[in-house]
Amino acid sequence: xxxxxxxxxxxxxxxxxxxxxxxxxxxxxxxxxxxxxxxxxxxxxxxxxxxxxxxxxxxxxxxxxxxxxxxxxxxxxxxxxxxxxxxxxxxxxxxxxxxxx
Amino acid sequence: xxxxxxxxxxxxxxxxxxxxxxxxxxxxxxxxxxxxxxxxxxxxxxxxxxxxxxxxxxxxxxxxxxxxxxxxxxxxxxxxxxxxxxxxxxxxxxxxxxxxxxxxxxxxxxxxxxxxxxxxxxxxxxxxxxxxxxxxxxxxxxxxxxxxxxxxxxxxxxxxxxxxxxxxxxxxxxxxxxxxxxxxxxxxxxxxxxxxxxxxxxxxxxxxxxxxxxxxxxxxxxxxxxxxxxxxxxxxxxxxxxxxxxxxxxxxxxxxxxxxxxxxxxxxxxxxxxxxxxxxxxxxxxxxxxxxxxxxxxxxxxxxxxxxxxxxxxxxxxxxxxxxxxxxxxxxxxxxxxxxxxxxxxxxxxxxxxxxxxxxxxxxxxxxxxxxxxxxxxxxxxxxxxxxxxxxxxxxxxxxxxxx
Numbered sequence: 113x114x115x116x117x118x119x120x121x122x123x124x125x126x127x128x129x130x131x132x133x134x135x136x137x138x139x140x141x142x143x144x145x146x147x148x149x150x151x152x153x154x155x156x157x158x159x160x161x162x163x164x165x166x167x168x169x170x171x172x173x174x175x176x177x178x179x180x181x182x183x184x185x186x187x188x189x190x191x192x193x194x195x196x197x198x199x200x201x202x203x204x205x206x207x208x209x210x211x212x213x
Numbered sequence: 214x215x216x217x218x219x220x221x222x223x224x225x226x227x228x229x230x231x232x233x234x235x236x237x238x239x240x241x242x243x244x245x246x247x248x249x250x251x252x253x254x255x256x257x258x259x260x261x262x263x264x265x266x267x268x269x270x271x272x273x274x275x276x277x278x279x280x281x282x283x284x285x286x287x288x289x290x291x292x293x294x295x296x297x298x299x300x301x302x303x304x305x306x307x308x309x310x311x312x313x314x315x316x317x318x319x320x321x322x323x324x325x326x327x328x329x330x331x332x333x334x335x336x337x338x339x340x341x342x343x344x345x346x347x348x349x350x351x352x353x354x355x356x357x358x359x360x361x362x363x364x365x366x367x368x369x370x371x372x373x374x375x376x377x378x379x380x381x382x383x384x385x386x387x388x389x390x391x392x393x394x395x396x397x398x399x400x401x402x403x404x405x406x407x408x409x410x411x412x413x414x415x416x417x418x419x420x421x422x423x424x425x426x427x428x429x430x431x432x433x434x435x436x437x438x439x440x441x442x443x444x445x446x447x448x449x450x451x452x453x454x455x456x457x458x459x460x461x462x463x464x465x466x467x468x469x470x471x472x473x474x475x476x477x478x479x480x481x482x483x484x485x486x487x488x489x490x491x492x493x494x495x496x497x498x499x500x501x502x503x504x505x506x507x508x509x510x511x512x513x514x515x516x517x518x519x520x521x522x523x524x525x526x527x528x529x530x531x532x533x534x535x536x537x538x539x540x541x542x543x544x545x546x547x548x549x550x551x552x553x554x555x556x557x558x559x560x561x562x563x564x565x566x567x568x569x570x571x572x573x574x575x576x577x578x579x580x581x582x583x584x585x586x587x588x589x590x591x592x593x594x595x596x597x598x599x600x601x602x603x604x605x606x607x608x609x610x611x612x613x614x615x616x617x
């Protein structure tokens with residue numbers, strides 16, 4: 113493609129294409145959810161600025177025997193590692209782990 | 214009221230150049246105006262506010278807290294499809310600086326008038342072209358008008374050029390602060406503004422539309438940024454021919470034909486003085502007197518600053534042996550301190566023309582440049598001979614500076 117074919121001024125004329133940009137590689141620290149401690153309050157899900165915390169229909173039984181009907185998972189393709197979820201979690205169920213490790 | 218009959222009926226009015234801008238902005242039917250007051254521009258938006266209040270113009274006047282916001286506001290309005298306008302001077306133009314690049318980079322057809330003024334410090338509200346020359350590389354098409362009539366006509370032309378789908382670049386129409394912004398001149402304005410509106414039809418362009426979403430001004434990395442900036446290079450290049458076409462159109466319908474480079478008494482001239490803006494009037498008078506004294510001298514005026522009219526300049530300077538360029542701004546520390554002289558030399562070098570070019574900087578901070586000054590500059594240039602060229606730039610009229 114030459115300069116002639118590019119949309120004028122670098123305009124993005126195709127809407128909703130941010131899905132094509134996998135922002136997960138920006139991450140330095142990876143949020144990791146401790147499913148055993150998590151109370152499913154969904155505060156992380158509400159606070160996540162990128163909408164990468166997903167509710168998955170996988171039941172989970174804690175070590176104390178409590179059964180949750182769903183699990184929270186992070187979409188690491190798009191999570192930028194901002195750490196807001198870990199900061200907001202009221203039970204410290206999310207830890208930020210350095211990516212290189 | 215005197216009426217000019219021709220292809221278009223026009224009435225004769227007496228206006229200063231600020232008001233001439235306002236009349237033209239009214240006649241092209243602008244939708245959104247945002248501005249912050251600054252001397253000597255304030256009369257433009259003051260008059261426009263009055264026109265809106267009187268129902269002569271149906272437009273939104275958005276009051277903002279700075280020039281940075283004024284330009285940002287019309288960028289938003291233009292992106293949404295509106296026809297927009299702002300005006301500024303001096304520090305205001307400087308404060309817009311980063312946004313100037315955003316406007317041109319987003320390829321929005323904005324029009325702005327600049328009543329040129331010196332820049333601080335020391336604080337000085339009077340005319341020179343330091344403000345305009347500082348924004349040279351911001352990719353705005355730039356006209357410099359010399360009369361209130363030309364200011365009116367050029368604002369209309371500016372919208373024709375800016376909104377041309379082949380161009381889509383913002384346009385500045387500059388004129389002397391105070392010397393023109395606050396002095397009254399007779400001029401013709403189009404009697405029926407519907408006619409002016411027919412000259413600038415509403416054209417379709419990509420805009421912010423929820424039904425057809427686009428992203429403007431997004432992040433572009435090293436892999437494509439250069440190509441997008443190159444689009445501006447091509448748009449600016451193409452603008453030259455389109456401006457020439459619109460000059461011809463304006464000549465046909467309004468009876469006033471402008472050229473990117475205008476010349477007077479040039480055919481048999483050996484020497485010419487080139488300048489820009491309102492002092493060209495004094496130069497013409499001076500040339501008449503110098504002709505009467507026996508000098509084979511002509512006058513040249515630069516009307517189009519960006520894109521720079523290399524070919525037109527070449528045509529009018531071909532037969533000359535000496536060209537005196539009178540600049541109204543200083544590029545500190547440059548090889549040639551006059552920005553226009555620097556460009557003139559570069560253009561003629563490119564065309565393989567080698568003539569003696571003498572650069573003066575005059576009129577800084579509102580110091581008058583009268584007929585006698587042009588005569589003095591000519592005499593000094595002739596007296597210095599080749600040395601005048603070697604000196605690079607002569608600072609005219611500075612106390613304590615002596616070249617003899």
